[in-house]
Amino acid sequence: MASPVKKDKQIGDVIIQIQNIHKQFRTPRGTVHALRDVSLDIRTGEVVTIIGPSGSGKSTLLRCINRLETFDRGDIVVDGIPLHGAKNINRIRTEVGMVFQSFNLFPHLTVLDNIMLAQRVVRKRANTASKEKAMELLKRVGIPDKADVHPSQLSGGQQQRVAIARALAMDPKIMLFDEPTSALDPEMINEVLDVMMALAFGGMTMVVVSHEMGFARAASDRTIFMDGGVIIEENTPDNLFDNPQHERTKLFLSKIL
Amino acid sequence: MGQSAKTNQDAPSPVPELIQEPPTVPDLLFGLARRVPWWAVLLFLLIFWVGVGMFSDKNNRDILDWLADRPEVKTNELYDVVYEVKTEVLLVSETIRVRDLANEFTTISTQQVVSQADGVITCPEDAAEGCLSQRGVVVTYQDFENADRAAPDGVVETKALRSGSVGTLVRVTLADGTQTVVPPHEILSEEEGILSCDRVAVPDCESPSGQIITFNRPYSLHQGIRVRADAQIRHLDDGYEITIRPNRILSRREGTLDCAPDAPADCTSIPATFVVYPEKIIGTELRGEGDNDIRVRTVEEQTISIARNRIISMDVGLVTCNRSEDPRCQDYEGTIVSVRGETFKGQLSTESGSQYDIILAGDAESTEFERRDVKEETRSPDGCTATDAETCEITITMNDSTVAGRIVADNDNGVTVETVPEQIVTLRKGDIYSTTARTYKTCALNNPRGCNAGIWLTIIVTLSAFSLALVIGLIMGLCRVSSNPILYHLSTFYVELVRGVPLLVILLYFAFVVSPQMRDAHGIIGDITHPIYNFLTDIEVQVLGNESFLAEAVIGLAVGYGAFLAEVFRAGIQSVSKGQTEAARSLGMSYFQSMRHVILPQAIRTVLPPLGNDFIAMLKDSSLIAILALPELLQQGRLYSTRTFKAIPAYNAVAIFYIVMTLSLSLMVRAVERRSRLP
Numbered sequence A: 001m002a003s004p005v006k007k008d009k010q011i012g013d014v015i016i017q018i019q020n021i022h023k024q025f026r027t028p029r030g031t032v033h034a035l036r037d038v039s040l041d042i043r044t045g046e047v048v049t050i051i052g053p054s055g056s057g058k059s060t061l062l063r064c065i066n067r068l069e070t071f072d073r074g075d076i077v078v079d080g081i082p083l084h085g086a087k088n089i090n091r092i093r094t095e096v097g098m099v100f101q102s103f104n105l106f107p108h109l110t111v112l113d114n115i116m117l118a119q120r121v122v123r124k125r126a127n128t129a130s131k132e133k134a135m136e137l138l139k140r141v142g143i144p145d146k147a148d149v150h151p152s153q154l155s156g157g158q159q160q161r162v163a164i165a166r167a168l169a170m171d172p173k174i175m176l177f178d179e180p181t182s183a184l185d186p187e188m189i190n191e192v193l194d195v196m197m198a199l200a201f202g203g204m205t206m207v208v209v210s211h212e213m214g215f216a217r218a219a220s221d222r223t224i225f226m227d228g229g230v231i232i233e234e235n236t237p238d239n240l241f242d243n244p245q246h247e248r249t250k251l252f253l254s255k256i257l
Numbered sequence B: 001m002g003q004s005a006k007t008n009q010d011a012p013s014p015v016p017e018l019i020q021e022p023p024t025v026p027d028l029l030f031g032l033a034r035r036v037p038w039w040a041v042l043l044f045l046l047i048f049w050v051g052v053g054m055f056s057d058k059n060n061r062d063i064l065d066w067l068a069d070r071p072e073v074k075t076n077e078l079y080d081v082v083y084e085v086k087t088e089v090l091l092v093s094e095t096i097r098v099r100d101l102a103n104e105f106t107t108i109s110t111q112q113v114v115s116q117a118d119g120v121i122t123c124p125e126d127a128a129e130g131c132l133s134q135r136g137v138v139v140t141y142q143d144f145e146n147a148d149r150a151a152p153d154g155v156v157e158t159k160a161l162r163s164g165s166v167g168t169l170v171r172v173t174l175a176d177g178t179q180t181v182v183p184p185h186e187i188l189s190e191e192e193g194i195l196s197c198d199r200v201a202v203p204d205c206e207s208p209s210g211q212i213i214t215f216n217r218p219y220s221l222h223q224g225i226r227v228r229a230d231a232q233i234r235h236l237d238d239g240y241e242i243t244i245r246p247n248r249i250l251s252r253r254e255g256t257l258d259c260a261p262d263a264p265a266d267c268t269s270i271p272a273t274f275v276v277y278p279e280k281i282i283g284t285e286l287r288g289e290g291d292n293d294i295r296v297r298t299v300e301e302q303t304i305s306i307a308r309n310r311i312i313s314m315d316v317g318l319v320t321c322n323r324s325e326d327p328r329c330q331d332y333e334g335t336i337v338s339v340r341g342e343t344f345k346g347q348l349s350t351e352s353g354s355q356y357d358i359i360l361a362g363d364a365e366s367t368e369f370e371r372r373d374v375k376e377e378t379r380s381p382d383g384c385t386a387t388d389a390e391t392c393e394i395t396i397t398m399n400d401s402t403v404a405g406r407i408v409a410d411n412d413n414g415v416t417v418e419t420v421p422e423q424i425v426t427l428r429k430g431d432i433y434s435t436t437a438r439t440y441k442t443c444a445l446n447n448p449r450g451c452n453a454g455i456w457l458t459i460i461v462t463l464s465a466f467s468l469a470l471v472i473g474l475i476m477g478l479c480r481v482s483s484n485p486i487l488y489h490l491s492t493f494y495v496e497l498v499r500g501v502p503l504l505v506i507l508l509y510f511a512f513v514v515s516p517q518m519r520d521a522h523g524i525i526g527d528i529t530h531p532i533y534n535f536l537t538d539i540e541v542q543v544l545g546n547e548s549f550l551a552e553a554v555i556g557l558a559v560g561y562g563a564f565l566a567e568v569f570r571a572g573i574q575s576v577s578k579g580q581t582e583a584a585r586s587l588g589m590s591y592f593q594s595m596r597h598v599i600l601p602q603a604i605r606t607v608l609p610p611l612g613n614d615f616i617a618m619l620k621d622s623s624l625i626a627i628l629a630l631p632e633l634l635q636q637g638r639l640y641s642t643r644t645f646k647a648i649p650a651y652n653a654v655a656i657f658y659i660v661m662t663l664s665l666s667l668m669v670r671a672v673e674r675r676s677r678l679p
Ligand SMILES: Nc1ncnc2c1ncn2[C@@H]1O[C@H](COP(=O)(O)OP(=O)(O)O)[C@@H](O)[C@H]1O
Pocket: A025, A026, A027, A032, A034, A052, A053, A054, A055, A056, A057, A058, A059, A060, A061
């Protein structure tokens, strides 16, 4: 794991304001109350990690922030824009990058085209400018030599790094990571975490769902424990991992350690 | 995402060179065998064997002409030019068609119309059961012929010429030449005089004189819904009548109809309406056009004797009649003779860039030959010119040509063909409305547009119907995965409806239900034939030369297959994982951007094989349109078989044509699939 020394970061104003949101999924088998009255403020430059058992609503919370999922009550204000009933949702999404557990690269495009596509069609950048940007990002994630291959010819770790580069190409203000390393073979986890760590130290606002405790301790400012659609506990990562306050947190940590 | 963990991601691993030797002959054969499977080879061999066996018999070979629409090249001069010229003619009357409550259609003249306005005709109290009130443009008109003499709705004072009597009734001739009888009590007055003749009908007519009777002419009032207007037009100079669809009329003008110079003294000019419409002049442009006009030589009609040794081939075919002389003439089945160009030999007297003047052997004066009519020339001495007077002998061979018309003599010396007399017409440039190259009906390699029967029509119909079906299928497929409930349910309804009806029924439905409804679309849509109907009819005339069920067939096939393709596209779109949409949307792409750049490109690869199958299926199903009497492959085979009683070669050949096409297509589909596969 890279250096545990936290760089002095500038924590700024609140950029994501989650206010008492509720989310229910109606399924034929019944209604799932995935989020119950969740409130959370995230400031610019802050790195927040979210942990919690499977089905506790972590992904749902993350997906609400860029409205891949709608919510029933409450509101989320991203960069001053309330999401509830927002019309320019595509503009908000360009400010919020997202990295998925299963990479979701576009299999019919080369790595370079994957990173260039949204720049061209959404940001309307010229071909040369978007290509330059893509190459620079590929260098940053350490695979400039893979520009012209298709995603299926890459390892999982490489694919996830391309996915990060693809999201960064839109110059987002916020990056969301939904278990970015849990689909990876163990020896590839670090290459992805290193990229994320560099991003965190570079001052990016990040919300990361991940159970990588090393990353959380080294890079994040706050760790949140969720269970049953509720935020049970939040603290600095060291405090939360070493000195959990709630029974459920203790129980969960004892299982994953 | 099962990605093998073996890949070493950092060290740039040198790929071990597995293929070291160049491919050997067995390698190449193996590759070819994978591209062209054994069954295809076997089928092609079988077809070849059957085909050779069948067509080596000279008697069976004419079937190929039927099915392939005579594809041999005959001459280079296959093109005519069609000029659409603005022509002004006198509008005599406009007729309109109305439909009454009993759904009976009647054609009336606008002069009979008393009133017309949007409204409803309600059934009278004594109406037949099942009578439905109808809305549209309600036309109230005077009906003379069915005037109920017991209780007419009204009378108009009319003048007529006494022409005899029937019992107590008086027979009279009206100004327009029609006759009627008048009961004595309706006669208002009778005196010696002249009945002004119908100058509109006959501009220099002579008004007859005699006993002029003024009488009350009864009429009854009828009502109907206006369905369609046909303008009746009479030509100014030679007096023929034509009917023009109102939507073909370019402009109208109010003017006066003047008397002819030699008209009788009592002739007076009368107000009249003129309309301008496009008239078709078919011919080739002559050299030396002026600034304001061009001269056109119309292609048709004269009597030509052709020596046997100059005849290349003779075929039965459609001969186009001279429309500029008689616009209502009918094309007729005649003989088309391909003629080898004649050879002339003589002294070259003068020569210019566009023509030769040659003194032919035995002639005193020189004859002109257009250079562009000449196929080849030889000179002796070689390369001599007209300045070498008296010494330069030239032999020229004219272009091959076709002569079409009726055979009037056929003997050992040759044939004599009567064609339409050719005319030189001068067209004002300002009047030319459109100019298109029209190809003669001969199907040839340099004239593919002339190929419109048999295999060609099958190909044309399949390609156009499948393209249309792709559009319908893609739109409907997108609606089927749409979250908009209206689009979703409408498209589902379409798919279920169309999939539940046999294709043959759909074809018949479009031909005999939808199409006539459009043709007679009434008041609500407009009082003329539906513009889409006219547009489609114009296309049919372009392709097949006459109105047919071609458009109905193409649309029917497309609508029928659209439902299947919609399901193919739906399945293709749904086969792309949800994560792809989410990734695209999370990057800020709109719904359509993510469809266009991410989902559809992946879906297309999945749907290519089923699309290919449906294309082949449609090629085969295009044979169903034979029921609409379109001369496609099967229909031509059937016609041949019923006319010649040679069923075996007919259906063998049809089957061979189909299987060669489908087999080639299926090999092509496999190749496309292979190329579009992702690494
Ligand atoms: N699209 C969906 N439809 C129905 N239920 C869902 C859907 N997405 C999530 N859920 C339910 O919501 C709850 C929270 O899910 P999620 O946020 O994915 O949990 P986590 O990411 O913490 O594992 C779970 O019970 C899950 O079954």
